[in-house]
Amino acid sequence: MLSSPFLTRPLPVNQIMLRVLLALLPGIALYVWYFGPAILISLMLASLTALATEALMLKLRARPLKPFLSDNSALLTAWLLALSVPPLAPWWLVVIGTAFAIVVAKQLYGGLGNNPFNPAMIGYAVLIISFPHEMTHWVSPQSLGGVQLSFTEQMSYIFLHTLPPGLTLDAITMSTPLDTLKTQLHLGHSVGEIRELPIYGRLAGQGSEMVAAGFAIGGIYLLFTRIISWHLPLVYLGTLFVMAGIFHLFDPAHYVAPLFHWFSGAAMIGAFFILTDPISSPTTAKGKIIFAAGAGMLTYLVRVFGGFPDSVAFATILMNMCVPIIDAYTQPAIFGRKDAHK
Amino acid sequence: MRQLYTFHGGIHPPTNKAQSTTQPIAYAPLPAELVISLHQHAGEVAKPLVEVGERVLKGQLIGAPVSGFSAAIHAPTSGTVAAIGLQIVAHPSSLPELCITLQADGKEEWAARHPVDFRTLSNAELQSHLRAQGVVGLGGAVFPSDMKLRHSIPVETLIMNGAECEPYITCDDMLMRERAAEIVRGTEILRHALNTKSVLFGIEDNKPEAIAAMQQAIDDSSLPFEVVAVPTLYPGGSAKHLIKVLTGLEVPSGKLPTDIGVQCFNVGTAYSVKRACDDGEPLIARVVTVTGNVAQPRNYEALIGTRFAELVSASGALPGTDRYIMGGPMMGLELPGANVPLVKASNCLIAASDALFPPQPAPLPCIRCTRCVGVCPAELQPQDLYWFAQSNNFGKAQEWNLFDCIECGACAYVCPSSIPLVHYYRYAKSEIRARDQEKRAADLARERHEFRQLRIEREKQEKANRLAQKERAATTANAKTVAETASVPTPAKPVVTVDDTQQLRINTALERAKAQATAARPKNTDHLTPEQLAEIAAIEARRSHIHDIAADTGADDEPPKQS
Numbered sequence: 001m002l003s004s005p006f007l008t009r010p011l012p013v014n015q016i017m018l019r020v021l022l023a024l025l026p027g028i029a030l031y032v033w034y035f036g037p038a039i040l041i042s043l044m045l046a047s048l049t050a051l052a053t054e055a056l057m058l059k060l061r062a063r064p065l066k067p068f069l070s071d072n073s074a075l076l077t078a079w080l081l082a083l084s085v086p087p088l089a090p091w092w093l094v095v096i097g098t099a100f101a102i103v104v105a106k107q108l109y110g111g112l113g114n115n116p117f118n119p120a121m122i123g124y125a126v127l128i129i130s131f132p133h134e135m136t137h138w139v140s141p142q143s144l145g146g147v148q149l150s151f152t153e154q155m156s157y158i159f160l161h162t163l164p165p166g167l168t169l170d171a172i173t174m175s176t177p178l179d180t181l182k183t184q185l186h187l188g189h190s191v192g193e194i195r196e197l198p199i200y201g202r203l204a205g206q207g208s209e210m211v212a213a214g215f216a217i218g219g220i221y222l223l224f225t226r227i228i229s230w231h232l233p234l235v236y237l238g239t240l241f242v243m244a245g246i247f248h249l250f251d252p253a254h255y256v257a258p259l260f261h262w263f264s265g266a267a268m269i270g271a272f273f274i275l276t277d278p279i280s281s282p283t284t285a286k287g288k289i290i291f292a293a294g295a296g297m298l299t300y301l302v303r304v305f306g307g308f309p310d311s312v313a314f315a316t317i318l319m320n321m322c323v324p325i326i327d328a329y330t331q332p333a334i335f336g337r338k339d340a341h342k
Numbered sequence: 343m344r345q346l347y348t349f350h351g352g353i354h355p356p357t358n359k360a361q362s363t364t365q366p367i368a369y370a371p372l373p374a375e376l377v378i379s380l381h382q383h384a385g386e387v388a389k390p391l392v393e394v395g396e397r398v399l400k401g402q403l404i405g406a407p408v409s410g411f412s413a414a415i416h417a418p419t420s421g422t423v424a425a426i427g428l429q430i431v432a433h434p435s436s437l438p439e440l441c442i443t444l445q446a447d448g449k450e451e452w453a454a455r456h457p458v459d460f461r462t463l464s465n466a467e468l469q470s471h472l473r474a475q476g477v478v479g480l481g482g483a484v485f486p487s488d489m490k491l492r493h494s495i496p497v498e499t500l501i502m503n504g505a506e507c508e509p510y511i512t513c514d515d516m517l518m519r520e521r522a523a524e525i526v527r528g529t530e531i532l533r534h535a536l537n538t539k540s541v542l543f544g545i546e547d548n549k550p551e552a553i554a555a556m557q558q559a560i561d562d563s564s565l566p567f568e569v570v571a572v573p574t575l576y577p578g579g580s581a582k583h584l585i586k587v588l589t590g591l592e593v594p595s596g597k598l599p600t601d602i603g604v605q606c607f608n609v610g611t612a613y614s615v616k617r618a619c620d621d622g623e624p625l626i627a628r629v630v631t632v633t634g635n636v637a638q639p640r641n642y643e644a645l646i647g648t649r650f651a652e653l654v655s656a657s658g659a660l661p662g663t664d665r666y667i668m669g670g671p672m673m674g675l676e677l678p679g680a681n682v683p684l685v686k687a688s689n690c691l692i693a694a695s696d697a698l699f700p701p702q703p704a705p706l707p708c709i710r711c712t713r714c715v716g717v718c719p720a721e722l723q724p725q726d727l728y729w730f731a732q733s734n735n736f737g738k739a740q741e742w743n744l745f746d747c748i749e750c751g752a753c754a755y756v757c758p759s760s761i762p763l764v765h766y767y768r769y770a771k772s773e774i775r776a777r778d779q780e781k782r783a784a785d786l787a788r789e790r791h792e793f794r795q796l797r798i799e800r801e802k803q804e805k806a807n808r809l810a811q812k813e814r815a816a817t818t819a820n821a822k823t824v825a826e827t828a829s830v831p832t833p834a835k836p837v838v839t840v841d842d843t844q845q846l847r848i849n850t851a852l853e854r855a856k857a858q859a860t861a862a863r864p865k866n867t868d869h870l871t872p873e874q875l876a877e878i879a880a881i882e883a884r885r886s887h888i889h890d891i892a893a894d895t896g897a898d899d900e901p902p903k904q905s
Contacts, residue, residue, distance in 0.1 A: 002762045002765050003434070003675075003676070003762075003764060003765050003768055004667075004669075004672060004674050004675065004676075004749075004751055004764065005671060005672045005673070005751030005754050005755055005764065006667060006671045006672075006674065006676070006694065006699045007355055007509065007671035007672060007699055007755065008702055008754055008755050008756075008757070008760065009755060009756075010713075010755070010756050010757050010758045010760060011713075011756075011758055012703070012758050012759075012760070013706050013709060013758045013759055015758075016711065016758055064704075067703075067704060067706060068706075071706060110707075111707065112706065112707050112709065113706070113707030113708050113710070113759075114707060229712075278709050278710045278711040278712065279709050279710050281710075283710055283712045283715060283723060283725060283726070284715075284723070327726075331723065331742070332721065333721070334595070334720055334721040334722055334743050335349070335350070335582070335586075335592060335595070335719065335720045335721045335746065336582070336592050336593055336594045336595035336597075336720075336746065337594070337595045337743070337746070338592065339594070
């Protein structure tokens, strides 16, 4: 017999996760619009892998399958990972990443609620370190007017690794706008010259800037429905903006504008969907601000001065590590103890 | 308009109050038998003053407060004491309490009543009067009201709590609607005792009828009291939170409201104070909401000791009820059955079923979403407290202010993982209290042991001192004798003689022990015949065989290790 309260009215875990999945849809729709349907295959592969590995691990750990398979958390990890991986890549790439995320980063740490690191970001980190070559071939946006593969041609590349005769992978893929920026700056070009390249659009990369905007729309939905609190996304984007703004003002020829950073790479999906994973982020308001500011700074520093073109994953993982200590040192004053706290 | 303040968190559960406010307060029928618990208040169990078979009158003192922190118990009606013994009552521990069973004679014959004119009484005199009349807080905590009149610094503000924030409960609402004048009168008495300047009635704004009735009664009395409609927000009726809303002051953790010059009484308590002073009637009845799965939810004025089953049948029991909750659904207590008696703390009885309170799904792990942090009125970190409690990390739980949790249940109400959070907090609190008690007991035992050691040591020392003194005295006496009679030869030193005899005794004892040891040496394992040896070998072989078999089966039977 449990004690009171006898009345509860929660928004259950699976509903929360479902709403986050729904919030990803605008970004996914724009992804398909600009880059073709290959991403849908990645999402499908990742989802199936996540559910299968989750079920297997639950079975091995002698945990009930139904409540944990229906909590939608594995699907969310799968989708976040699939959206971080180039869609036109051999099928095993996203499968390995998802399997690692679920098996090692989530279930071996104790499953739902117990993972200190964001599983999708661990999966991503494993892939970018182990398969750097496969991770750099991104589909060119259809608006660039290059050769476009049909859905069946994309399928045949993903599963059979065959391209239509006469086509090379380089002809249909490119490196990311962030990567291109970094390479071109190394080659001595100025930001102004680089931004003239056809792959760039109004704010950042053509197509990808719109996908980022789609994620931002989903994120705003999450903010308004109070699925996530404002602290993490706003402080993260704010820090990124301020960092980029300072450098940009100081030397606009070498440092790209803040909005470019916002709408490039994983900044938007990171701000609203990745950092906001409650399990691996701090619980106190002050802690969330520190966490997001740290992640924002790390993202900028690695992007501009580090070896990797993007760094949302590393920024997230590094800040995940700090969560216990951030939480311990940011405990707020409680009712009736505010004077003692000051 | 008075400036109101807010407190952090809170929730808006469906109030479900309308059902039980359609009918006026009814007098519950006089039961044939009443069971009066001697522990209906915060503090120590009252001492029974009557014997089995004794006839008692309505309002007669039958249980006396045993210490400063206790309350008097009175007979709710006239009748005969049928039994005094342990019975299951409405108590979180489900442990039986000492109860007096009273056979009502139906005459309702009153004992002498002692009305007092409060204006002639000092605070101390009023305290002893309320104590004699068994008045305790009726908001739920049943804290002896006389103790709440004590204060160290002047009490500036008296707050009358009519917030009644818990769902389903309407006893204060109905009492304010119907007996506002008496509540104002009781408040006047309390204000007189505390000598406060301002008196505020805090009533949640979902009770417009009660607010209007109280305002009317105050206007009629022309007392300078103020009715303040406070926003409906659970748990806004918690004394500390109502004080915050009305005054902006936070009662410091571990302190009493009087320490910051505020005191808070429930409106129902004020009504009892009025009855105790003006009418000389002790607290023997209260208003209780009977609601939930009953044909006619309503409020009753019922005698303390009435079995809940009688109230349920008065309201028309409906099929489907499978449990009863005393109090509201947020902080209430599941009763061990409908046969337990009404106590002073019983503000509400809910006939509950799965239709009303659907069973909660199996809990999932905490996802640290901090929805609980958002609603916690004590501004705690419920997810951390849960983590510490479920891992038995009680030191950390205390460090994270576990004991500032008021167990309002807001955290569990919103938990997406359906974790029974408050259950964990209650568990941790009781474990910590039990360990503290054990530690105190152990400390006491150690102290006693150390004291005993000290005493033995001291006694030894004293004995040695006495001996030495005696010896000195003897030597001086000897010296005197020697000096006086030089011709007498010095006697042999007695000490040496003692030593010699002692040594002799030790030697004899040693020799005796040696002799015994030698005598006992031949054991049944010595000097064995070859036949006996063979038999032993055979037995050993059989045993080792059995051992092997046991080891094998043991290995097979060993359960697979759980991950």
